[in-house]
Amino acid sequence: MLLDNHGRPVNYLRLAVTDRCNLRCFYCMPEEGIQYLPKKALLTYEEMERTVRVMAGLGVNKVRITGGEPFVRNGLLGFLRRLSEIPGIDALHLTTNGVLTAPHVAELKALGVRSVNLSLDTLDRDRFRHITRRDELPRVLDTLHALLGAGIEVKINMVVMEGKNTQDIGPMAELTRHHPVSVRFIEEMPFNGEGARLEGFTWHYRRILDELKAHYPGLYKLTDEPNATAYGYGVPGHAGTFGVIAAFSRSFCGTCNRIRLTAQGVLKTCLYDDGVLDLRQLLRGGSTDEALADAFRGAFRHRAKDGFEAEGRRSSHLPASESMSTIGG
Numbered sequence: 001m002l003l004d005n006h007g008r009p010v011n012y013l014r015l016a017v018t019d020r021c022n023l024r025c026f027y028c029m030p031e032e033g034i035q036y037l038p039k040k041a042l043l044t045y046e047e048m049e050r051t052v053r054v055m056a057g058l059g060v061n062k063v064r065i066t067g068g069e070p071f072v073r074n075g076l077l078g079f080l081r082r083l084s085e086i087p088g089i090d091a092l093h094l095t096t097n098g099v100l101t102a103p104h105v106a107e108l109k110a111l112g113v114r115s116v117n118l119s120l121d122t123l124d125r126d127r128f129r130h131i132t133r134r135d136e137l138p139r140v141l142d143t144l145h146a147l148l149g150a151g152i153e154v155k156i157n158m159v160v161m162e163g164k165n166t167q168d169i170g171p172m173a174e175l176t177r178h179h180p181v182s183v184r185f186i187e188e189m190p191f192n193g194e195g196a197r198l199e200g201f202t203w204h205y206r207r208i209l210d211e212l213k214a215h216y217p218g219l220y221k222l223t224d225e226p227n228a229t230a231y232g233y234g235v236p237g238h239a240g241t242f243g244v245i246a247a248f249s250r251s252f253c254g255t256c257n258r259i260r261l262t263a264q265g266v267l268k269t270c271l272y273d274d275g276v277l278d279l280r281q282l283l284r285g286g287s288t289d290e291a292l293a294d295a296f297r298g299a300f301r302h303r304a305k306d307g308f309e310a311e312g313r314r315s316s317h318l319p320a321s322e323s324m325s326t327i328g329g
């Protein structure tokens with residue numbers, strides 16, 4: 001079991017398979033997009049598979065595929081199949097914007113993908129187009145229905161943003177009335193790829209919670225999993241549940257079990273650090289599996305205790321100089 005210097009077990013890898021995306025969510029990247037990495041700068045599927053095998057040997061048993069948009073990278077399903085066969089990996093998860101996902105849902109089910117996080121910030125087509133700068137809401141809703149139809153666990157990620165979609169908190173919450181989904185309301189974070197500080201952050205998780213309580217006076221607290229980032233809530237009679245994620249307030253760092261690997265193979269021991277290990281260099285420089293495992297152990301011996309310390313240790317840039325599309329969320 002991989003333990004960090006604060007005694008936290010680390011068993012969950014978030015793997016960004018690409019930095020490319022077919023949407024342009026304004027909180028993630030500028031309208032013109034980000035400077036994508038050249039193809040050869042991305043880890044190959046073989047390199048990622050080897051990394052996961054080594055990490056599985058250290059006790060990692062849960063992998064989330066993210067990006068960019070995972071489905072814009074060719075060969076994704078074959079890669080998922082190979083990951084699903086790695087001994088020790090007992091849960092594969094996926095985060096997607098849902099634009100290209102619906103046709104693959106049956107295969108995801110067959111591969112045993114445990115749950116899919118679908119990013120959806122509004123049910124209003126105009127606001128969707130405004131936020132993502134693309135008119136793709138119908139295809140995202142097709143994916144939602146396909147996932148529910150296939151019986152795959154669905155979590156919906158809604159970033160709550162002043163002046164953009166706060167009127168959608170109620171309608172999004174209503175999805176839980178008849179559908180067995182978890183709708184997660186997420187504080188906006190500063191990773192917009194523009195270098196601009198996050199202005200006007202007013203939708204703190206407590207305010208989101210107050211808004212939910214105003215809609216549902218019967219809201220009750222659920223028991224959260226030990227490493228959960230979301231505070232879970234239920235409403236009597238609803239098929240689904242809510243989560244509120246203090247992603248910017250960073251209230252969950254004390255139990256963080258996550259490793260992040262960016263699309264170019266940079267290891268992050270915290271979302272807010274600026275990378276602690278160049279894995280691609282090790283992989284391409286001929287390192288043995290044992291050397292890779294040592295490098296992972298070494299990285300987790302110097303882990304910041306929380307996201308504030310990690311941010312303070314960044315070498316120069318603001319987090320906002322990074323796009324979440326490169327990090328994976």
Ligand code: SAM
Nearest residue numbers: 027028067068069096097119157188189324329
């Ligand atoms: N493209 C896929 C998607 O959107 O689901 C996967 C990658 S995306 C970077 C992963 C998650 O990060 C999404 O749920 C997205 O809403 C979230 N995200 C991106 N930028 C964010 C920001 N600035 N603040 C909070 N969440 C953000």
Ligand code: SF4
Nearest residue numbers: 021025028068097325
């Ligand atoms: Fe693309 Fe996901 Fe970023 Fe939106 S949040 S631009 S869908 S990577």
